[in-house]
Every structure is written in structure tokens, then in C-alpha cells.
Amino acid sequence: MKPIPVLFAGALIFAFQGPAxxxxxxxxxxxxSSCSGCHPSGRVDTxxxxxxxxxxxxxTAAMQAFKSGQVASTVMGRIAKGxxxxxxxxxxxxxxxxxx
Amino acid sequence: MTRTHPTRRDFLKTAVAxxxxxxxxxxxxxxxxxSRVVVVGGGFAGTTCARFVKRIDPRINVxxxxxxxxxxxxxxxxxxxxxxxxxxxxxxxxxxxxGDQVTLAVASANSIxxxxxxxxxxxxxxxxxxxxxxxxxxxxxWDALPGYNExxxxxxxxxxxxxxxxxxxxRQLEAMADGGTVVISAPANxxxxxxxxxxxxxxxxxxxxxxxxxxxxIILDAKDAFSKQRLFQNAWKELYPNLEWVxxxxxxxxxxxxxxxxxxxxxxxxxxADVANVIPPQKAxxxxxxxxxxxxxGWCPIDPVTFESKLAPNIHVLGDANIAGGMPKSAFTANxxxxxxxxxxxxxxxxxxxxxxxxxxxxxxxVAPDYGISVxxxxxxxxxxxxxxxxxxxxxxxxxxxxxxxxxxxxxxxxFKTITAEVFG
Numbered sequence: 001m002k003p004i005p006v007l008f009a010g011a012l013i014f015a016f017q018g019p020a021x022x023x024x025x026x027x028x029x030x031x032x033s034s035c036s037g038c039h040p041s042g043r044v045d046t047x048x049x050x051x052x053x054x055x056x057x058x059x060t061a062a063m064q065a066f067k068s069g070q071v072a073s074t075v076m077g078r079i080a081k082g083x084x085x086x087x088x089x090x091x092x093x094x095x096x097x098x099x100x
Numbered sequence: 101m102t103r104t105h106p107t108r109r110d111f112l113k114t115a116v117a118x119x120x121x122x123x124x125x126x127x128x129x130x131x132x133x134x135s136r137v138v139v140v141g142g143g144f145a146g147t148t149c150a151r152f153v154k155r156i157d158p159r160i161n162v163x164x165x166x167x168x169x170x171x172x173x174x175x176x177x178x179x180x181x182x183x184x185x186x187x188x189x190x191x192x193x194x195x196x197x198x199g200d201q202v203t204l205a206v207a208s209a210n211s212i213x214x215x216x217x218x219x220x221x222x223x224x225x226x227x228x229x230x231x232x233x234x235x236x237x238x239x240x241x242w243d244a245l246p247g248y249n250e251x252x253x254x255x256x257x258x259x260x261x262x263x264x265x266x267x268x269x270x271r272q273l274e275a276m277a278d279g280g281t282v283v284i285s286a287p288a289n290x291x292x293x294x295x296x297x298x299x300x301x302x303x304x305x306x307x308x309x310x311x312x313x314x315x316x317x318i319i320l321d322a323k324d325a326f327s328k329q330r331l332f333q334n335a336w337k338e339l340y341p342n343l344e345w346v347x348x349x350x351x352x353x354x355x356x357x358x359x360x361x362x363x364x365x366x367x368x369x370x371x372x373a374d375v376a377n378v379i380p381p382q383k384a385x386x387x388x389x390x391x392x393x394x395x396x397x398g399w400c401p402i403d404p405v406t407f408e409s410k411l412a413p414n415i416h417v418l419g420d421a422n423i424a425g426g427m428p429k430s431a432f433t434a435n436x437x438x439x440x441x442x443x444x445x446x447x448x449x450x451x452x453x454x455x456x457x458x459x460x461x462x463x464x465x466x467v468a469p470d471y472g473i474s475v476x477x478x479x480x481x482x483x484x485x486x487x488x489x490x491x492x493x494x495x496x497x498x499x500x501x502x503x504x505x506x507x508x509x510x511x512x513x514x515x516f517k518t519i520t521a522e523v524f525g
Contacts, residue, residue: 025156031458033439037432037519038462044521046514074508075462075476082478082492
């Protein structure tokens, strides 16, 4: 029986977080909060993809490809060049953990 | 053993588990409880900051002070001037802000007592704070250009604060006969939205080309260089032969205006206009001066980690009003700074040290409805200010195909929808 109350508590806290995953905002790594200026956290009619809930590996790979120029981009190459490999990894992990 | 109802013991376990989970990321809970943050100014910076402080730490009491019930966004308002959009597309309400448990005070801030940490509002309310955020945007320097005052702005609109001024300029362009002359006066740095005058010139040139092709457009500039300059100038050469840019060294600086004669005066001559758009010199919004956080330049020096004023403790300044090193005065910047500041405020109020931030700016301009160009940058604190991260940022390529320009125009529109959804949605 022991795990049940804990799971229940977890569910409760999840319910209070809402779509913006409020608890995670306090732990956002440097740079992560700027992304939502273009990458929507909710439902928005834009061709820019959402980041929340995506695989951290995919986000990291995309950023590295933008950074090296291996994948053509408009603004993302210019932005990715401002981030170190560790900074990219941290941002990718944080977005991957968002419940969206 | 089966049970359908949790016992009291389970409930206690639940409560304890819940408490430990919610407390973990936020040390020094006692200090954070009941802290008061007052945010003055409900634009991109202030509204974002108020909502994010509350989302990061719901225990903080947050009040947003804003005189208007509707916000009118400047980005994309150049499209309204030339009839590509309506002003209602630029308008946003504060309904969702209240839904975030942010208290909205519909009033303007009249005075600030930094000693007793209190803001007095126009309705007499006195709000005390632990941390104050000022996001007042810009004010026009009505004393900076001889002949140009608030009455003159009815005849020669600035349209640099979106709203009625945007419509005044639009109506003047609509009323102008084909063959007329439009003159735009662009100010020296710094000012709100560095590429804004040139996007406006481009879209007005587009309007003239399609609706009044015998007309011409002159930009009188108090600068020799401007944001995204080569991109704009290449596009003008290709698309708008009737657009002329007069730089500072070519005599472009407007030194006075004669509203009665519809004339802009420079050291080199007089320019008669059928429509005159005077984008005048600017400064931080009035409350910054009242609070003592603006320096002699009229703008507000800040700490690059917390955005706390370098002139007054416990007062943070965001967006167009501040001096942010390499970060330009854009809505994207305002929103990005506000989120970093909100996280810093939560830490400061909990008695811990804010993280060293990284900030991004991305700013699109439309040269034509399907022709977008951009500038982007990444910034970190260095030497007491926000500096460009070496090797990052820059503008759209000069030699991009039209498909890239169309893609950036599409991204520009997506950006506006996304950022306004985050701030007001």
C-alpha cells in the first residue's frame, strides 16, 4: 500500500501545475525561457514547433545541426551559435521534461 | 486487504509527500511567503514579468499597475498604417492576467517612495512592495525637437506608440493624392525598435507603389547607419525606386519642424511634406524619472543578472526603458528580460542567489508583405552589462532567395501570434 499515497500526491501536484508546467519554470536553465518568444507553449497557429515534451536528444541534435550549419535555417543557426554544448543539453533536457 | 477510502493515516502521508515535493525546489519558504511584487506597466515586459513571478512562486503577491484596459501592440502596427492589418489585431486585454492570480490595478503610478518601498497610484491607492518592477516603455521627448509638441503630433504623427496615432498616420496616407511626398524623420540612437522606421518606410513605399505610384518617400535620418541597413537598402533598390534615404552626413538630421507649413527643417534645407511622420527622440517612460532610476541619458542603467536599477535598490527596470548593452529595444527583448527578471525576483525574495542568465533577441521586419528579414542575438552578462555572445547572432543573409524572405515573413507572423499568446493569452 505504501506507494499509493505518494503517487496520489504526485498526481495532485501535477494537476495544479496546469499547461505551463509551473513548477518547472523555477528550474529553467539559462537561455531556456527566451525560447517561448517564438516556440509556443500552448496552441498557436504558427509554423514554429513547440519544444515542450519533445525528446531531449532530438532538440540537442537539431540545435547542433543548426549550429554547424549542417541543417539550413533562418534565425536558428545564428541563435544556436550562442550556446555551448552543455547549455544546449540542459535546455533540451528541461524542455523534454515539460508536461505539455 | 482492500480499501475504497483512504484512511486518515494515508491522508497525512499524502499531505507530507505533497509538502515535501512542493517545498524541495524552493528553499527558505518562510521568506518567500507573502512577499509583494508590484509591476508598473502592462506591456510586453511588465505583463510577462507579473505573470511569470506568480507562476514561478504562487506565494508571492503580485500586482500589475496599468492605466489602460486594453494594450495596443507596436510590433506589426506598421501594417495597420498601410492597411494590411486593423488596429483591433493589435489590441489585447488583461483578462487572463487576473486568471493567473495577478492583481490588476487599473491606474497609473504617480509617485514612488523608494525609502518606504511604496507606490502611490493615480486613484490614491498606496501599494507597498518588497521588489518593484518598472516597465514603462518610452515617452516622447517633447522638448527635443523645436516645433514638435503634442499638438503638432496631430498634424505630423509620430505613431511610435500604437493606437490613435497609428490611425492618424493611416488616414493621412489614405487622404494623400497620388504624386504626393511622404517624409519620415528618424531619430538618433537609442530609441524603441531600431529597425522600425525602416520597416515603416518599406511598407509605406509598398503602399505607395501599389496605390499611389507617382508619389515619393523621403527618410530624413539623424544617423549614418541603422539596423539591418544593407538588407533594407538592397530591397529598396530592387523594389522601391521612389524611396530616398538621406543620412546624417548627407544632411538628414531634422533640427526643427514647421507644422503650419508642413515642413521639416535640416541644416541643409527644408523639406515640404504632404504627409510627415516625425519619429522623435525618446526617453524611458515618465515613472522611471519619478523613481530616480533614469540617468542623464533619460534611460535606466540596470544590473545584467537581476535587472535591478544601478541607481535605486529594490527597483528593477525592464524593456524599452532600460540600458541593456547589446540588447535592442524590442518586444522580444522585453519578454525575454521579463522572464529572466521574474526568476531572479523569486530567488531574491527567497533569499537565494539568481542564476547568471542567457537571453535571446529575435526581431523581424517586413520589407513587403511576403518579404521578411531578421536580426537575432544571444546575450550574457559581462563587464556589468549584457553583451553579445561572440560568434552568435547577426542578420538574414544578403543573398537569400525569395523563398527565404517569404519564410521569414511567415515566421514573423508566427512570432507575433506566439508572443502575444504568451503575454496576454
